[in-house]
Amino acid sequence: MRQLLTFIRKEFLHVFRDRKTLLMLFGLPIAQIVLFGFALSNEIKDSRIAVVDYSKDPVTTHIISKIAASDYFDIQRSLASADQLQTAFKKGNIKLAVIFPSGFGDDLMHTGNATMQVIADASDPNQATTITNYMNQIINDYNAELAKDAHQPMQIVPELQMLYNPELRGAPNFVPGVMALVLMLVCTMMTSVAIVKEKELGTMEILLVSPFKPIYIIIAKLAPNLLISVLNLFIILLLSYLFLDLPVKGSLLLLVTCSILFILTSLSIGLLLSISAKTQQAAMMGSLMGMMLPTMLLTGFLFPIENMPLALQVLSNIVPSRWYFIIVKRVMLKGLGLTSVWKEMSILSGMCLLLFAISLRKFKIRLQ
Amino acid sequence: MASVITTDKLTKRFGAFIAASELTFEVGKGEIFGFLGANGAGKTTAMRMLCGLSTPSSGKASVAGFDVYTQTEKIKRRIGYMSQKFSLYDDLTVTENIRFYAGIYGMSRPAIKTKTTQLLEELQLQQEAKTLVKELPLGWKQKLAFSVSIVHDPDIVFLDEPTGGVDPVTRRQFWDLIYAAADRGVTIFVTTHYMDEAEYCNRVSIMVDGIIAALDSPARLKEKYAAANMEDVFYQLARNAQRKAD
Numbered sequence: 001m002r003q004l005l006t007f008i009r010k011e012f013l014h015v016f017r018d019r020k021t022l023l024m025l026f027g028l029p030i031a032q033i034v035l036f037g038f039a040l041s042n043e044i045k046d047s048r049i050a051v052v053d054y055s056k057d058p059v060t061t062h063i064i065s066k067i068a069a070s071d072y073f074d075i076q077r078s079l080a081s082a083d084q085l086q087t088a089f090k091k092g093n094i095k096l097a098v099i100f101p102s103g104f105g106d107d108l109m110h111t112g113n114a115t116m117q118v119i120a121d122a123s124d125p126n127q128a129t130t131i132t133n134y135m136n137q138i139i140n141d142y143n144a145e146l147a148k149d150a151h152q153p154m155q156i157v158p159e160l161q162m163l164y165n166p167e168l169r170g171a172p173n174f175v176p177g178v179m180a181l182v183l184m185l186v187c188t189m190m191t192s193v194a195i196v197k198e199k200e201l202g203t204m205e206i207l208l209v210s211p212f213k214p215i216y217i218i219i220a221k222l223a224p225n226l227l228i229s230v231l232n233l234f235i236i237l238l239l240s241y242l243f244l245d246l247p248v249k250g251s252l253l254l255l256v257t258c259s260i261l262f263i264l265t266s267l268s269i270g271l272l273l274s275i276s277a278k279t280q281q282a283a284m285m286g287s288l289m290g291m292m293l294p295t296m297l298l299t300g301f302l303f304p305i306e307n308m309p310l311a312l313q314v315l316s317n318i319v320p321s322r323w324y325f326i327i328v329k330r331v332m333l334k335g336l337g338l339t340s341v342w343k344e345m346s347i348l349s350g351m352c353l354l355l356f357a358i359s360l361r362k363f364k365i366r367l368q
Numbered sequence: 369m370a371s372v373i374t375t376d377k378l379t380k381r382f383g384a385f386i387a388a389s390e391l392t393f394e395v396g397k398g399e400i401f402g403f404l405g406a407n408g409a410g411k412t413t414a415m416r417m418l419c420g421l422s423t424p425s426s427g428k429a430s431v432a433g434f435d436v437y438t439q440t441e442k443i444k445r446r447i448g449y450m451s452q453k454f455s456l457y458d459d460l461t462v463t464e465n466i467r468f469y470a471g472i473y474g475m476s477r478p479a480i481k482t483k484t485t486q487l488l489e490e491l492q493l494q495q496e497a498k499t500l501v502k503e504l505p506l507g508w509k510q511k512l513a514f515s516v517s518i519v520h521d522p523d524i525v526f527l528d529e530p531t532g533g534v535d536p537v538t539r540r541q542f543w544d545l546i547y548a549a550a551d552r553g554v555t556i557f558v559t560t561h562y563m564d565e566a567e568y569c570n571r572v573s574i575m576v577d578g579i580i581a582a583l584d585s586p587a588r589l590k591e592k593y594a595a596a597n598m599e600d601v602f603y604q605l606a607r608n609a610q611r612k613a614d
Contacts, residue, residue, distance in 0.1 A: 006471025010460065017459040017500075202453030206517075209419050209449040209526075211441060212472040 003212055007220035011194070015224045025186055029232050032178040033239045047131045048076040049096040050088055057105030059114075063142055067098070072134040089121055096120045096131050108146075175240045176328035177301025180321035181292070182236065183229050183259065184266045188291045190225045191270025192283035200280060214363060222267050229263045230256075249335030258331065258341065261348050262324040266291075268355035269320075275362045295321045323347050370397050372523055372555045373418060378427035378436075380413050387413040389578040390427065395571075397523075400546065400556040402566050404602060405575030408611045411559050414575070415526055418557070420444055432523040445473070448525035450517035452532045454509050458502035462493055465501055466516055473520035487515050507538035514545055518554060525549065527558040531565065543568050563599035572598070574605050581605045 015022060051067070053060050068075050076094055079085065088094045099117040108114035118135050120128040195217075198204040207217060233256070240246040248255055270287065277283035296302055298316040305316050316322050323344040330336040338345075373395040380388045388410040395401045405411045416422040418431050420440030429436040432446035456465050466487055470480040488494045491511055501509060510530065518525050527546075531539045543565065550556050558569065566572050566586060573583040582589060582605055586598055595601045 003472050003474050010468045013460055202451045202455045205451050206449055206455045208421055210472050211444040
């Protein structure tokens with residue numbers, strides 16, 4: 001036991017001596033939160049739009065005031081004629097235009113049906129899709145209001161062509177993603193590099209010739225990374241609570257438990273990487289390419305897994321962060337408890353045990 | 369002289385390849401035993417078997433009185449090891465390195481403290497106790513690495529090309545340390561490519577293609593091969609080697 005403590009102490013010394021890496025380790029989650037939380041938000045606010053109202057009746061006025069009140073739109077101008085729209089779009093002054101034909105209100109009151117036009121600048125298709133969705137939402141809201149008061153069914157039909165965008169992803173989706181990404185990266189990279197470093201230095205030989213047990217080497221190597229990762233976890237949670245308005249809705253204990261489970265899984269992957277890598281660079285590249293890409297792409301926080309080809313959907317099942325991402329979303333954002341995440345937890349535990357067993361076995365074999 | 373290493377037809381095969389074939393020798397307590405051979409001759413394989421890192425394919429061997437098949441853990445407690453890479457942690461201080469290696473051998477805290485002070489004094493490194501190892505000159509690192517390898521007072525220390533890359537003066541000083549340890553009764557098992565160092569050994573074995581081609585004191589080897597120096601002896605034996613470097 002004393003031997004193990006000596007070793008763990010040494011590992012912490014390594015970590016604290018290397019200021020640059022330490023800075024990177026704690027800078028990474030902060031940078032990620034800032035990037036994903038603020039800069040890379042794919043919510044589009046204050047889009048400039050133009051309104052052409054040929055009808056000018058109480059109904060159109062009401063809808064226009066609703067649009068103006070929305071955070072998403074900034075009514076740049078009200079145009080008298082649709083002819084002027086062309087120029088406005090070409091100049092890039094507006095992203096979207098709404099046209100109410102004459103007699104819009106009358107049509108709605110008398111026939112129960114009215115059609116309006118929504119035109120979007122689709123040179124950036126994603127943006128166009130998103131903002132037409134916002135517009136749709138506003139009109140749907142108004143439809144719902146009408147349905148409540150009216151004696152007869154009335155409906156406004158916005159004429160727009162749209163793709164279905166399942167959820168408007170913003171900070172709530174990114175924070176769990178960032179958590180998965182940061183923990184995965186830190187754990188795998190740090191662990192694999194730490195072990196390969198001993199091999200490169202030649203100190204591994206000495207350790208093997210000493211009575212020090214190989215399992216102790218592994219435990220000692222994992223200890224500082226576990227601590228750093230847990231600290232990172234709290235930094236991310238604190239940042240998202242303070243700046244992104246995202247408190248942990250469910251049990252903090254459950255979230256931390258699941259996170260530690262995920263951290264242990266990632267550490268095992270790092271261990272496995274270190275066994276095959278010969279140099280620190282190889283270990284680093286292996287964790288970056290082998291871990292970062294699948295984590296980014298197949299976790300579901302950048303691209304929804306349901307929209308992927310079947311092969312990728314199947315493949316995503318073996319990415320641990322995918323399961324962790326689901327857990328964090330349920331516990332942190334939706335406030336759900338153990339009953340709704342036990343399945344994902346068991347999958348992670350299984351992966352963790354399996355990976356650890358394999359790496360332990362391989363580690364021992366290499367020593368022969 | 370009591371022997372601390374005894375081998376009898378110790379052999380290691382990797383498939384059809386026989387890396388070390390029927391090695392039989394004894395090394396006495398406090399002896400400086402030179403283990404020579406060209407690259408690929410099987411030195412490392414033999415040494416790994418004696419250190420308990422690799423299980424022999426056949427033959428017998430005991431190190432510090434323990435069997436290399438069944439008592440490797442006990443062997444590990446009684447031996448020290450220093451490799452050509454020196455194996456110190458660059459980002460730890462001199463004291464931290466000493467403490468770490470003493471610690472993994474399970475030495476008690478007071479013992480580690482006494483030993484650290486004693487070592488720093490012997491090496492005249494008191495001023496550098498808190499210096500990071502990466503800032504030390506190569507020669508000092510080497511001496512420190514040696515001292516660290518015997519910090520737990522082992523019966524035998526295995527030195528795997530310990531003097532690679534240092535100048536002759538430093539090498540000479542390093543050998544003073546080796547002699548001092550041998551005088552205290554530590555057995556030195558050393559591999560080297562420097563033939564002047566072979567002259568410093570009590571006895572020398574020369575491996576060629578997995579077998580021990582010669583084993584005797586440097587003086588008698590020179591006499592037997594009618595050679596002016598050990599370099600000549602080595603050349604006569606090793607020039608016909610079939611195996612090339614590994």
